[in-house]
Amino acid sequence: MDRSMMKGLAVGGLAMVVLGASGVTGYKSLTAPKFAEVTAVKPVMETAVTPREHCADVQVQRTAPVQDKNRVAGTVVGGLAGGLLGSAVGRGNGNTLATVAGAVAGGYAGNQVQKNMQQKDVTTAVERRCKTVNEKSQKLIGYDVSYRLDGKDGVARTSFKPGTTLPVKDGKVVTTAPPAEKS
Structure with a gap:
């Protein structure tokens, strides 16, 4: 066998390896799951305490x-x-x-x-009395989402309430909100 034929076989073999590898990579990306199945969604709440002043008019009796x-x-x-x-x-x-x-x-x-x-002998007067009271309120900070991807269970926190599926990109669940649809 001459040298040019050897070079041709080597280049051809290398081309086959590159094409085969890209085919496997392409096949993996084609067969990789695009969505994870959502199995549970639990809202995550945070308690906020807000102080405010509460005032009332009160009748007060004093000795004259x-x-x-x-x-x-x-x-x-x-x-x-x-x-x-x-x-x-x-x-x-x-x-x-x-x-x-x-x-x-x-x-x-x-x-x-x-x-x-x-x-x-008493006098009655009306006095304004104020005191600080703390009001508690609940604030939604996100959702703990349980999902199943490729037969494995996982949990992620999202800032939005997902539907029945979560998108998957590069084999990982996307936890950011999808862009708003333009009308």
Whole structure:
């Protein structure tokens, strides 16, 4: 065999190997799955906490300011009334003693009556009261998708809700949203 024939056989053999390899690669890409079967879709939620101010008008009762802190008016009026009643009882020295005892008892009673009245004297006002409350809300952040590809199960997180299949590119599941269709 001459050299040119050997070269021809070598080039031809090499061409056959290249063509055969490209045919196998082409066959693999033709027979590779284009879609993975979706077996389950679970929404993934995130809890967001948002503080906000909550205000309400509330009725508030307070003891009215006291004009006569020592309750002099009640003591004097009670003492006079008790003295008058005491003077109506008894004669002579007994009358004087009854008048003094009536004035003391009446003064004490008048003081206590004024104290009771002052404690019950209240003013009502409306006040605005505010407090911070936290509102919770759920936000969808994606989907955990279970799928089957070439007889094997897998899980991927997507930002979109898939249908019954997911596209496959270069043997891997595509998890990005498909481009929006133009109308």
